[in-house]
Amino acid sequence: MSKRELTKAEIEKLIELSIKAKDKAYCPYSKFHVGAALLDENGNWYTGVNVENASYGGAICAERTAFVKAISEGQRKFVAIGVSSDASEYTRPCGICRQFMIEFGEHLQIFLIKPDRSYLKVILKDLLPDHFKL
């Protein structure tokens, strides 16, 4: 599902929201700020940040934060997510987030966004080939 292309305005908004979200990250341990913006099939937007914990294993990434926000509002179908950090290289979703997101569809478009607003689009399926099925 959701293979439609984003409009130029939507891409601009995805970039803008992802970059702005980053400021809200709670990352006193890694100091690595990540922001995400998620667009669902109904045109709603949700932002996310990484939320860390003194027990490192308790950390929740920006992508999962954006997803649970949307899911808790009843949404289940998604078009695209933007992921932004302060790193000079693209920050890709970790395997935990890939696993979490693919539960809701493998065609999700992922926009990796650099601080200078340049981006690279990838498809979730290509980041988690042959994913685990129960």
Add this chain to the structure above:
Amino acid sequence: MSKRELTKAEIEKLIELSIKAKDKAYCPYSKFHVGAALLDENGNWYTGVNVENASYGGAICAERTAFVKAISEGQRKFVAIGVSSDASEYTRPCGICRQFMIEFGEHLQIFLIKPDRSYLKVILKDLLPDHFKL
């Protein structure tokens, strides 16, 4: 911080939101619906649900969902959270959620809510005594 008592109206709202949130739970594996409602120190409300995954370890509980929503909006201080399920016994936060929440203060008031709207108030600190510190 945040030791103030909730007003009767706030308690009513906590109960109402927690119970209603439950309907949005994504729990195809456990079929165990949990809803949460979180009140921050600025008077904002955030709801949460459990979001499960084919890889069970990827699951995020309702309490953590509510927390990351609030945190991603910039909030860091919380007054109370309500937790609701369809079980006849009170559903208490799991140890993962206790660990996650205590990062933001040990005096959080937790309202355990039954389907009939009766509730039990506990304090986070009492559910996770002598918590881990890095």
Add this chain to the structure above:
Amino acid sequence: MSKRELTKAEIEKLIELSIKAKDKAYCPYSKFHVGAALLDENGNWYTGVNVENASYGGAICAERTAFVKAISEGQRKFVAIGVSSDASEYTRPCGICRQFMIEFGEHLQIFLIKPDRSYLKVILKDLLPDHFKL
């Protein structure tokens, strides 16, 4: 590192240990038994099973179990892991495990093993392309 081919005897042992490990799985919630066998660069073998929890998010998969066993014994370099379940289709590592394992090298050989002992070999790098880097 560790790109050497396994001998026929090693593959047989990987299959044997993975399948046998499965019996020890603690999976009262999913009833999905998974076994793993890990071979390190020094020729040591470690088995793993999935260990579930009433709070689903607490579950640890068979692959991670095998890895932490080896790591706690001081090992850091691995050649191959076998993964076995009772499913008729190959059971692939979830994204959480892919993320966990790639910390120790992307060239790990993964043997997906069916109950009839037939197997498919994949490389970790191909299951988690362009992995997250901090």
Add this chain to the structure above:
Amino acid sequence: MSKRELTKAEIEKLIELSIKAKDKAYCPYSKFHVGAALLDENGNWYTGVNVENASYGGAICAERTAFVKAISEGQRKFVAIGVSSDASEYTRPCGICRQFMIEFGEHLQIFLIKPDRSYLKVILKDLLPDHFKL
């Protein structure tokens, strides 16, 4: 179950193994070395260390490492666990580990061990009162 007292020799071994295990910790992110030693009801010993990940949420603590080792060997009943770090204060199990361990019994004896070998004994149940039940 398992409420029996440890002998003086067993306590010495618990301390010794916990402290020695620490050296094997994989903790490049936190630099916080933790070691654990677990004694099961059949008299077997298992050690554990914390194993971290570039994606912080992937970290597995020393206590859980020791547990999955034992469980993957078929053990389900435990008497005591020792937890050791280099901190001057006692390092207590995090909420994630408390949740993980209580699945196998709430009477587990936990020995918090300082570098000088002094220790404090606590019972799991007291560290995770009224734990979550599915």
